[in-house]
Amino acid sequence: MTRVRIDGIVKRFGDTMALSGVSLELPPGELFTLLGPSGCGKTTLLRIVAGLLLQDGGSVAFDGVAVDRVPPYRRNIGVVFQSYAIFPHLSVRQNIAYGLRARRLTGVETERRVVDAARMVQMEELLDRMPAALSGGQQQRVVLARALVIEPRLLLMDEPLSNLDARLRVEMRTVIRRLQRTLGITTLYVTHDQEEALAISDTIAVMDRGQVLQTGPPWTLYRAPGNRFVAEFLGGMNVLAGRLMGPPAPGAAVVETEFGVRWWVAVDGEGTTTGPMWLGVRPESLRLEAPPGAADRWNQAVGTVTDVGYFGAVARYQVEVAPGVSLVVEVHDPDFQALRRVGDRVELWCDPAKVRILAPHP
Numbered sequence: 001m002t003r004v005r006i007d008g009i010v011k012r013f014g015d016t017m018a019l020s021g022v023s024l025e026l027p028p029g030e031l032f033t034l035l036g037p038s039g040c041g042k043t044t045l046l047r048i049v050a051g052l053l054l055q056d057g058g059s060v061a062f063d064g065v066a067v068d069r070v071p072p073y074r075r076n077i078g079v080v081f082q083s084y085a086i087f088p089h090l091s092v093r094q095n096i097a098y099g100l101r102a103r104r105l106t107g108v109e110t111e112r113r114v115v116d117a118a119r120m121v122q123m124e125e126l127l128d129r130m131p132a133a134l135s136g137g138q139q140q141r142v143v144l145a146r147a148l149v150i151e152p153r154l155l156l157m158d159e160p161l162s163n164l165d166a167r168l169r170v171e172m173r174t175v176i177r178r179l180q181r182t183l184g185i186t187t188l189y190v191t192h193d194q195e196e197a198l199a200i201s202d203t204i205a206v207m208d209r210g211q212v213l214q215t216g217p218p219w220t221l222y223r224a225p226g227n228r229f230v231a232e233f234l235g236g237m238n239v240l241a242g243r244l245m246g247p248p249a250p251g252a253a254v255v256e257t258e259f260g261v262r263w264w265v266a267v268d269g270e271g272t273t274t275g276p277m278w279l280g281v282r283p284e285s286l287r288l289e290a291p292p293g294a295a296d297r298w299n300q301a302v303g304t305v306t307d308v309g310y311f312g313a314v315a316r317y318q319v320e321v322a323p324g325v326s327l328v329v330e331v332h333d334p335d336f337q338a339l340r341r342v343g344d345r346v347e348l349w350c351d352p353a354k355v356r357i358l359a360p361h362p
Contacts, residue, residue: 001028002062002153002186004049010057011044011210018044020210021058027203029184031177035197036207037233042190043158045207049188050156051075062153073102075154078147082159084139086131092118093127095142099150117149120179137168144176148183155180155187161196169193173200194234198222206230222282227359231280238286238327239358240279252352255279259322263299264352278358281350283316283330288340290349299352303327305344315339319346 004026011019019041026032034042047053049060051072059066067075078099087095096114105113118124121141131139140160147155157176161169177200180187191197197204198218205215206229214226225231228239241258253267257279265279290300306326307318315334320326327348340346 001184003028003064004154004186004188005061005064006045006049006058007061008058009045009048009055009060011041011048011053011055017210019048019055022207022210022212023058024205024212024215026186026188028186030202031180031187031189031200033189033191033197033201033204034207035191035194035204035234037192040207041210042207046156046158046188046190049154050077050079076150076152078150078152078155080143080147080155080157080160082162084143084163086139086142088131090131091127092123092129092131092134092142095131096127096145096149099146103150113149113151114145117145120148120182121145121175135168136164137172140164140168140172141175144179148179148185152185155185157187158190159192160189161191161193169196176200198235204234206234208233225280225356225358228278228280231356231358235282236328237280237282240281240325240327242277242279244277244357253357255357257301259301259325261301263350263355265355265357266353267357280356280358281327281354283328284332285350285354286327286329287349288317288329288331288346290347299350299355301327301348303346303348305340305342305346308339308342310334310336310339317346319348321348 006022006024009019009022022045034045036042044053048055051070059068061067087098093114096117097110100110100113115124118127121144123138123141123145126138134142161172164172173196189200201218203215204218204221206213206221208229214221214230221230222235225234231237232239242255245254245256251266253265255263255265257263263279301321303319303321305317306320309316313333315331317329317340318326319329329348
């Protein structure tokens with residue numbers, strides 16, 4: 001298992017700053033995900049770690065040894081790119097074995113490794129099949145086996161599932177996670193898909209405009225986003241303008257929301273300064289009615305349903321609480337007979353512990 005340290009990486013393309021002093025540490029054996037929108041610098045960073053791009057500043061080290069001047073083929077890295085790059089004229093067996101050609105292994109050892117790698121991705125029965133006869137998911141399994149057959153110290157994956165349909169994406173991310181855990185291989189994974197990142201990662205680094213905005217386990221970033229960008233990008237969040245009225249009690253503050261209702265907000269050392277701020281609340285944290293005993297008018301908002309989406313496991317409502325101000329509410333495992341309709345009046349409620357004070361985008 002390899003520890004990777006990325007220290008102060010800077011990369012420019014002409015006048016464009018692609019990476020602005022990025023520093024990260026990948027613990028041994030973790031699946032570490034770079035998550036962000038297109039153009040944020042995540043693929044550029046992965047290619048620098050692979051040695052396919054040279055940075056303008058900073059350093060990359062494996063287990064404490066700098067690899068900045070080590071060519072890609074000597075870094076012993078397995079790479080899976082967005083495009084499969086399968087050789088159409090070679091069989092599955094030959095495609096998997098391709099990375100072993102330069103390693104001067106015996107035919108017996110090569111065959112053993114190929115069969116082992118194919119077995120890992122459940123392709124051992126298809127070793128003699130040609131790529132044209134494979135499905136998209138099977139082709140992706142071949143690419144994964146080809147990356148693993150060289151027994152790399154580090155696995156890099158750049159949007160590996162983006163060309164698959166929804167069902168295959170779920171299937172393949174399960175395969176990737178199972179293999180990564182079984183092998184204990186340190187993995188740097190790049191994606192723009194928030195659900196994929198939450199499902200597959202030990203640690204997520206959210207990036208935007210060449211910077212890392214927040215790093216942590218998926219549940220921490222989802223439940224306690226450090227700023228508005230992370231809150232909105234990772235899973236979706238209702239963001240409301242408000243004014244902090246000051247902490248009325250230890251661990252809690254009162255916020256005057258933009259639709260004129262005061263809400264209690266749980267805080268951890270925040271909220272001691274009055275003034276404008278942002279509130280964030282996840283759609284699934286809002287309820288369509290206050291529970292018995294809820295404090296009168298606190299953390300409530302009367303509104304009108306303007307849109308209803310039924311997705312089987314989830315019902316999603318758009319509720320207008322003031323002119324131009326709407327909140328998204330998600331009800332899980334909804335009763336179809338009890339679905340609200342467009343035009344219904346509802347009284348939203350939220351637990352103060354599930355409302356976040358958000359820093360602005362840095």
